[in-house]
Amino acid sequence: MENLAGQLAREKGFVPVPLPPNTSFASDMRRIFENGGYDMLLLVGADIMDGYYSPEPAENMLMAADLAARAGIATNFLGFSFNNMPEPELKHLYDTLHPGVTLNVRDEVSLKRFNTFTSATKRLVADTAFLLKPATVGQRARSWIVQQKSLERMVIGFNVHPMLIKDAGPDEIQRIINKSIHAIEVASKKHDVSWVLIPHDYRDIVGDDVCLKPIYEQLKVHTNIDVMHFGGTHRAATLKALAGHMDGVVTGRMHLAIASLGMGIPTLCITYQDKFEGLYRHFGLPKEFLLAPRRLMADQAALDDDLDDFITSLPQLKAQITQRLPEVHRLAELNFAFATAG
Numbered sequence: 409m410e411n412l413a414g415q416l417a418r419e420k421g422f423v424p425v426p427l428p429p430n431t432s433f434a435s436d437m438r439r440i441f442e443n444g445g446y447d448m449l450l451l452v453g454a455d456i457m458d459g460y461y462s463p464e465p466a467e468n469m470l471m472a473a474d475l476a477a478r479a480g481i482a483t484n485f486l487g488f489s490f491n492n493m494p495e496p497e498l499k500h501l502y503d504t505l506h507p508g509v510t511l512n513v514r515d516e517v518s519l520k521r522f523n524t525f526t527s528a529t530k531r532l533v534a535d536t537a538f539l540l541k542p543a544t545v546g547q548r549a550r551s552w553i554v555q556q557k558s559l560e561r562m563v564i565g566f567n568v569h570p571m572l573i574k575d576a577g578p579d580e581i582q583r584i585i586n587k588s589i590h591a592i593e594v595a596s597k598k599h600d601v602s603w604v605l606i607p608h609d610y611r612d613i614v615g616d617d618v619c620l621k622p623i624y625e626q627l628k629v630h631t632n633i634d635v636m637h638f639g640g641t642h643r644a645a646t647l648k649a650l651a652g653h654m655d656g657v658v659t660g661r662m663h664l665a666i667a668s669l670g671m672g673i674p675t676l677c678i679t680y681q682d683k684f685e686g687l688y689r690h691f692g693l694p695k696e697f698l699l700a701p702r703r704l705m706a707d708q709a710a711l712d713d714d715l716d717d718f719i720t721s722l723p724q725l726k727a728q729i730t731q732r733l734p735e736v737h738r739l740a741e742l743n744f745a746f747a748t749a750g
Contacts, residue, residue, distance in 0.1 A: 430464070437472050441479040449476040453488025453512075455662065455683060459495030470501040477508035486743050487514030487533040489662075489683040490522045502526035512743050515686025534690055534739035537666045542649035549604075552636050553653050556602040561634070562719065565606045565650070565657035565668070566592065568623075569616040572660050572680045572701045583705060585622050591711040592623075593631060599719050602634040603627075606650065608661040610641050616661070656722050658715065660701075662687065672733060674725035676718040678704060690739070691732045693725065 414424040425444075428436030441449075451473055457466050469485075477483045483506075490513060503526055505511075511530040513519040519532050556563050568588050570576045576584075592603060605624050607616040624637040638650060647664065651657055652671035659665050660678040665687060668675045676697045677684045684698050697718055703710045718725075 427468075430468070433468055434471055434475065438475050438479075441476050441481060446476070446481050449473065449481050449483045451483070451485045453485045455489050457485070457488040457498075458491045458493075459498050460491055460493075463495040463497055466495070466498055467501060470498070470505060473509045474501075474504075474506045477506035482746060483508060484510040484743070484746050485512055486536050487512040487740070488518070489514055489686060490518040490525070491682050492521055494521070494525050499526055502528040510746050515683075516689050517686035518683065519686075531742070532739065533742045534736045535663075535666050535687075536740055536743050537644070537663055538670045538736055538740040540645055540648055540667070540670070542652055542671065543643065543645035545646065545650050545653060549636065549638060549650065550653070553604070556634060560600060562599065562601045562655040562722070563604060563653065564595075564601055564719070565604045565654040565659070565664075566620075566623075567606045567608055567616055567657070567659040567661055567664055568619045568678065569609060569660050570614050570618050571609075572678055573705065574680075580705070581618060585619050585626075587704060587708070587711050588619065588623050589626050590708075591715045592627065592633065592635075594712045595715045595719060596631075596633045598716055601719065603636070604650070604654065605635065605637045606647065606657070606659075606664065607638065608647060608659070608664040656718060656725075658718070669729055669736075670733075672726065672730050674718070674722055674729060676714060690736050691729050693728060697721075697725075 417424040425440060451469050453469070459466050473483050473485065505528050507529065511528055512533040513522050513530050514533055514535045516532060519530065522530055553563050568584055570581050572584060573580045595601060605620045607620055609615045620637065624635060627633050627635045644663065644667065648667035648671060651664065651668040651673050654668065654673050656674045656676070657664065657668040658676045659668070660680055662683060665675045665677050665684065669691060676699065678699045678701060680701055685695065688695065688698060697714065699710060699714050
């Protein structure tokens with residue numbers, strides 16, 4: 409049975425090619441590239457190219473890229489991030505990669521780490537997600553937001569999830585929930601604000617609603633705070649459109665932060681990997697709005713204080729983002745520069 413990625417590819421007029429098994433990956437990929445008549449290979453590096461989750465997917469992508477370039481196919485990694493503890497076994501693959509492979513690194517911090525790790529040629533870009541065109545938000549959600557703003561309230565998007573703590577157990581997840589509820593209650597007493605809880609990852613065990621649904625239920629039953637849960641399963645373009653209706657967004661998901669910043673909306677990020685700093689660097693934003701999970705869990709007032717400061721700073725942050733956004737878009741477009749050159 410074809411997976412969702414294959415179905416989406418067919419919907420857009422493409423013919424998906426299933427990846428071969430690991431036992432014959434190199435030989436099968438060589439045959440695919442030599443016999444397929446391909447002009448171009450785009451690889452979505454995202455956040456796996458340092459081996460954080462597992463070295464195997466990065467190894468396979470690098471092998472595929474090398475084989476494609478050797479077959480004369482224009483080969484390009486779309487912008488990826490790179491953490492400060494990459495898997496050592498990946499170094500040889502990067503160092504010996506065919507020079508025809510274009511490696512795009514999506515922020516200055518990742519680029520510095522990558523330069524330290526490998527001699528492979530690379531260039532600075534911004535994430536391709538900045539180029540995503542927003543869709544539309546459903547009438548119910550739009551009407552609720554318009555109503556809140558007609559009451560001269562700011563509307564803040566909010567997102568937390570279990571993966572903020574690696575291998576989080578029930579007690580740690582409950583602490584994330586409790587701290588989030590407390591911070592929202594404190595901020596709601598100090599500021600005229602309403603809240604939209606925005607799931608971005610829909611998996612069962614580590615998805616965002618593991619935290620967001622209990623937060624919503626507690627706030628609706630036990631407080632007078634105006635809150636909406638953006639339920640259902642939504643594509644990235646819809647979530648980007650929703651972010652554009654917010655005055656600010658609090659998130660622990662990188663691509664919800666990118667969606668928000670791409671719409672000119674300030675973000676407060678809870679940084680479950682060390683990759684948000686590079687995103688902030690694109691916009692010249694202060695690191696004080698990057699909250700480390702260890703501080704979140706250790707300091708009872710950490711999220712309370714950061715959220716208060718964030719809401720107070722929204723006008724200045726928005727002006728800073730608006731100023732930098734055209735340059736970020738230019739860097740994002742560089743991901744595809746090789747396809748339009750000459």
